[in-house]
Amino acid sequence: MDTRLLSARSPRDLDEAAELLKRGGLVAFPTETVYGLGGLALEPLAVRAIYAAKGRPSFNPLIVHVLGEDDARPLCARWPLEAQQLAARFWPGPLTLVLPRSALVPDEVTAGGDTVAVRAPSHPAARALLQRVGAPLAGPSANRSEHISPTTAAHVLRDLNGRIDAVLDGGRCAVGIESTVIALMPRPLLLRAGAVPLAQLEELLGTVETREMRGHHTDLVAPSPGMQRRHYAPAGVVRLVDADGLAAAAAKAGQVGALLHTAPAEEIAAVLVKRLPATPAGYARELYAALRELEDADCTTILIEQIPAGADWDAIRDRLERAAAPA
Ligand code: AMP
Ligand code: MG
Numbered sequence: 484m485d486t487r488l489l490s491a492r493s494p495r496d497l498d499e500a501a502e503l504l505k506r507g508g509l510v511a512f513p514t515e516t517v518y519g520l521g522g523l524a525l526e527p528l529a530v531r532a533i534y535a536a537k538g539r540p541s542f543n544p545l546i547v548h549v550l551g552e553d554d555a556r557p558l559c560a561r562w563p564l565e566a567q568q569l570a571a572r573f574w575p576g577p578l579t580l581v582l583p584r585s586a587l588v589p590d591e592v593t594a595g596g597d598t599v600a601v602r603a604p605s606h607p608a609a610r611a612l613l614q615r616v617g618a619p620l621a622g623p624s625a626n627r628s629e630h631i632s633p634t635t636a637a638h639v640l641r642d643l644n645g646r647i648d649a650v651l652d653g654g655r656c657a658v659g660i661e662s663t664v665i666a667l668m669p670r671p672l673l674l675r676a677g678a679v680p681l682a683q684l685e686e687l688l689g690t691v692e693t694r695e696m697r698g699h700h701t702d703l704v705a706p707s708p709g710m711q712r713r714h715y716a717p718a719g720v721v722r723l724v725d726a727d728g729l730a731a732a733a734a735k736a737g738q739v740g741a742l743l744h745t746a747p748a749e750e751i752a753a754v755l756v757k758r759l760p761a762t763p764a765g766y767a768r769e770l771y772a773a774l775r776e777l778e779d780a781d782c783t784t785i786l787i788e789q790i791p792a793g794a795d796w797d798a799i800r801d802r803l804e805r806a807a808a809p810a
Contacts, residue, residue: 484645484646484647484648485645486640486643486644486645486646486647486648486649486650487499487648487649487650488636488640488649488650488652489510489649489650489651489652490651490652491512491513491607491608491611491651491652491653491654492653496651497608497611497612497615497651498615499649500512500612500615500649500651501612501615501616503648503649504521504522504523504529504612504616504620505523505616505618507522507523507526507528507529507532508522508529508647508648508649509521509522509529509532509533509536509647509648509649510522510612510647510648510649510650510651511625511633511636511639511643511647511649511650511651512608512609512612512620512622512625512650512651512653513606513608513609513636513651513652513653513654513656514548514604514605514606514609514622514656515576515577515604515605515606515609515656515657515658515678516577516604516656516658516659516660516661516662516677516678517624517625517632517633517634517656517658517659517660517661517771518624518625518632518633518634518635518636518638518639518650518656519546519548519604519609519620519622519623519624519625520533520536520537520622520623520624520625520639520643520647521548521612521620521621521622522620522621522622523616523618523619523620523621524545524547524548524588524589524592524618524619524620524621525587525588525589525618525619526589527589527590527591529621530545530589530591530592530621531591533545533621533623534591536643536646536647537623537625537626537627537628537643538627538628539623539628540628541594542594542595543594543623544592544593544594544596544598544599544600545592545594545600545621545622545623546579546600546601546602546621546622546623546662546664547588547592547599547600547601547602547619547620547621547622548601548602548603548604548609548613548619548620548621548622549601549602549603549613549619550575550603550610550613550614551570551574551575551603552566552567552570552571552574552603554603554619555570555580555601555603557585557587558584558585558587558588558599558601558619559582559583559584559585559599559601560582560583560584560585561582561583561669562582563582563667563669565667565669565671565687565688566580566582566667568687569665569667569684569687569688570603572687573679573683574602574603574605575603575604575605575610576603576604576605576678576679577602577604577605577658577661577662577663577677577678577679578602578662578663578665578677578678578679578684579600579601579602579662579663579664579665579675579677580600580601580602580665580666580667581598581599581600581601581664581665581666581667581668581674582598582599582601582666582667582668583597583598583599583668584596584597584598584599585599592621598666598668600664601619602662606653606656606657607653608651608653609653612651624661625639625642625643625647625650626638626639626642626643627642627643629714629716630642630716630717631716631717631771631774631775631778631806632660632661632771633771634655634656634659634768634771634772635654635655635656635772636650636651636652636653638771638772638775641775655768655772656768657768658678658764658767658768659767659768659769659770659771659772660677660678660767660770660771660798660799660802661675661677661678662675662677662678662679663675663676663677663678663679663680663681663684663798664677665684665691670692671684671688671691671692672691672692672693672694672697673691673692673693673694674694675801676797676798676800676801677798678767678798680794680795680797680798681693681794681797682794714805714806714808716805716806716808716810717774717775717777717778717785717806718778719740719778719782719783719784719785720736720783720784720785721784721785721787721803721806721807722784722785722786722787722807723787723789723790723803723804723807724786724787724788724789725788725789726743726745726746726788726789729741729743729746729750729751729786729788730750730751730752732786733751733752733753733786734752736783736784736786737783737784738754738781738782738783738784739751739752739753739754739782739783739784739785739786740753740754740755740756740757740777740778740780740782740784740785740786741753741755741756741757741785741786741787741788742756742757742759742773742774742777742785742786742787742788743756743757743758743759743788744758744759744760744761744766744788744790745761745788746788751786753782753786754780754781754782755776755777755780755782757773757776757777759773763795763796763798763799766790766796766799767798767799770799770802774806787803787806787807790803
């Protein structure tokens with residue numbers, strides 16, 4: 484299959500992307516978090532094609548993208564006050580809500596579970612596409628399973644060229660890491676740290692439990708892909724190292740790539756050094772592109788300078804720890 488490169492700035496290209504989707508095709512599209520791999524969420528065949536294109540294990544449920552609350556509610560068996568308030572405050576935006584599903588939602592989307600994940604993206608191209616399609620779109624990140632999420636159309640093509648109908652190029656994603664995922668079943672449970680900080684959710688909801696707090700009782704909710712121990716991962720060995728240990732760690736490894744945000748690069752024997760902004764938002768925006776560059780430079784070891792301990796860095800810490808988990 485030829486994968487077409489379409490432009491989100493062209494109304495004709497948007498029309499074409501929508502037509503491909505309506506016919507059951509797969510189109511990667513930009514969102515404010517990362518690029519999603521879109522397919523009709525209520526059509527089992529289209530959803531199965533998403534799993535096949537990504538090589539995603541069938542037990543990992545998908546996020547369903549909608550324009551807003553009105554389109555999300557029919558997909559959910561209940562829409563509690565918490566959902567209403569979270570949607571009013573954070574939608575459109577990088578927050579995913581997990582709720583009991585309605586009969587409209589096929590098993591393929593929920594991986595057979597009783598819950599559905601819904602989110603309204605804010606990216607204008609994602610919204611223009613949803614409007615034209617007029618139906619919810621399943622949209623996991625548009626990468627091969629377990630690889631680094633794409634933040635440009637070129638990243639998508641590197642992973643999925645020839646495996647999907649088209650990619651809609653909308654430039655670089657502004658947020659750069661995935662949405663925050665919260666389950667309301669009915670008590671709020673944070674499933675994945677992400678672009679919306681936990682503190683902002685707690686302003687509205689009071690204390691939100693995390694999976695660590697609930698321990699093994701997490702089997703209350705369906706398994707979710709962002710929970711896999713290794714995820715968001717480049718090829719090669721990834722290690723998180725304190726700034727003052729980087730030079731020694733580099734000296735012991737072979738083809739080293741380094742990802743820094745404060746440490747000086749001079750003493751580190753690396754084939755490629757990437758420097759990211761030292762703020763969480765700036766770091767998140769550039770993280771995945773930097774990891775892909777290090778991988779493309781054939782670094783067999785990627786040393787990542789340890790990030791600060793604060794809650795502001797939770798979502799990034801989560802991604803880095805998963806990237807560093809042993810294969
Ligand atoms: P990605 O495939 O990268 O878009 O990530 C999808 C995310 O969706 C995962 O991290 C999950 O937390 C979440 N998710 C999707 N569906 C569900 C569900 N039914 N229950 C819990 N989490 C879900
Ligand atoms: Mg993903």
